[in-house]
Amino acid sequence: MKAIVVGASSGIGEALARVLARNGYEVGLAARRGELLERLAGEFETKSYIKIIDVTQYAEAMARLEELIREMGDVDLIVINSGVGYKSDRLEFENQKKTIDVNVSGFVAMAVVAYNYFLTRKKGHIVGISSIAAVRGSGGSPSYNASKAFEYNYMQGLRSRAWHDKVPIAITAIQPGYVETPLLQGAKNLFWMASAQDAAEQIFDAIRKKRKQAYITRRWRLIAWLMRVAPDWMYFRIR
Numbered sequence: 600m601k602a603i604v605v606g607a608s609s610g611i612g613e614a615l616a617r618v619l620a621r622n623g624y625e626v627g628l629a630a631r632r633g634e635l636l637e638r639l640a641g642e643f644e645t646k647s648y649i650k651i652i653d654v655t656q657y658a659e660a661m662a663r664l665e666e667l668i669r670e671m672g673d674v675d676l677i678v679i680n681s682g683v684g685y686k687s688d689r690l691e692f693e694n695q696k697k698t699i700d701v702n703v704s705g706f707v708a709m710a711v712v713a714y715n716y717f718l719t720r721k722k723g724h725i726v727g728i729s730s731i732a733a734v735r736g737s738g739g740s741p742s743y744n745a746s747k748a749f750e751y752n753y754m755q756g757l758r759s760r761a762w763h764d765k766v767p768i769a770i771t772a773i774q775p776g777y778v779e780t781p782l783l784q785g786a787k788n789l790f791w792m793a794s795a796q797d798a799a800e801q802i803f804d805a806i807r808k809k810r811k812q813a814y815i816t817r818r819w820r821l822i823a824w825l826m827r828v829a830p831d832w833m834y835f836r837i838r
């Protein structure tokens with residue numbers, strides 16, 4: 600089996616690439632920081648491939664993902680994990696836009712290549728790392744939560760599209776709660792934090808079962824429910 604992880608240089612993507620390699624996958628590692636990808640690839644017993652991709656250089660990123668697929672020969676699974684998030688007291692356009700560039704436009708650039716490839720191949724599996732943040736807007740990071748809701752909704756669209764195209768392309772939307780990674784460095788009031796390793800094991804389980812959706816860790820389903828039902832006066836207290 601062969602898999603690509605976009606955003607494999609740290610955190611959840613790095614841990615998931617390790618789990619995939621340990622389970623016999625040849626893994627294609629993509630991100631901007633090539634030296635981290637090289638180091639990770641050096642750990643694997645299975646064959647690995649490296650591609651420098653900045654998902655915000657849209658045309659080039661799409662060409663590079665296509666190139667990686669060609670180099671690997673045949674790919675069963677593409678995980679779109681690349682993502683950024685910023686929390687700021689002052690609402691600033693720059694970091695809001697950066698979030699959209701990576702989590703929305705960059706996500707779509709990768710998803711379009713993945714979907715069209717699997718359409719030609721007549722089967723495949725796309726996994727997108729959305730977030731529990733997709734459930735409801737956040738005052739601290741409005742752009743982040745909105746981008747994760749976009750990803751989640753986009754994947755629903757791809758699932759419907761695959762059904763119309765009559766091609767078995769599985770789409771799995773992953774919704775992690777807090778996971779200990781560089782993304783959360785300096786963040787306060789965190790709870791139920793999973794290690795990247797534990798998160799990756801549960802994501803792999805969802806991949807094996809071709810789940811449509813999975814909360815990571817599982818108990819975050821309860822938080823998702825609370826986020827949905829909490830009245831504004833209660834929900835707004837959390838930033």
Ligand SMILES: NC(=O)c1ccc[n+]([C@@H]2O[C@H](COP(=O)([O-])OP(=O)(O)OC[C@H]3O[C@@H](n4cnc5c(N)ncnc54)[C@H](OP(=O)(O)O)[C@@H]3O)[C@@H](O)[C@H]2O)c1
Pocket residue numbers: 605606607608609610611612629630631632633652653654655680681682683684701705728729730731774775776777778779780781782783
């Ligand atoms: N940690 C959490 O609690 C949590 C919770 C819910 C969802 N998530 C989601 O999980 C995913 C992974 O995040 P993480 O927590 O593991 O954070 P992380 O350690 O910061 O990893 C982010 C990954 O995205 C890549 N990336 C960022 N910008 C990129 C770009 N322009 N082009 C290509 N790759 C890019 C990074 O690689 P380079 O910098 O080398 O390019 C890195 O590999 C994100 O989508 C995040 O939103 C995380």
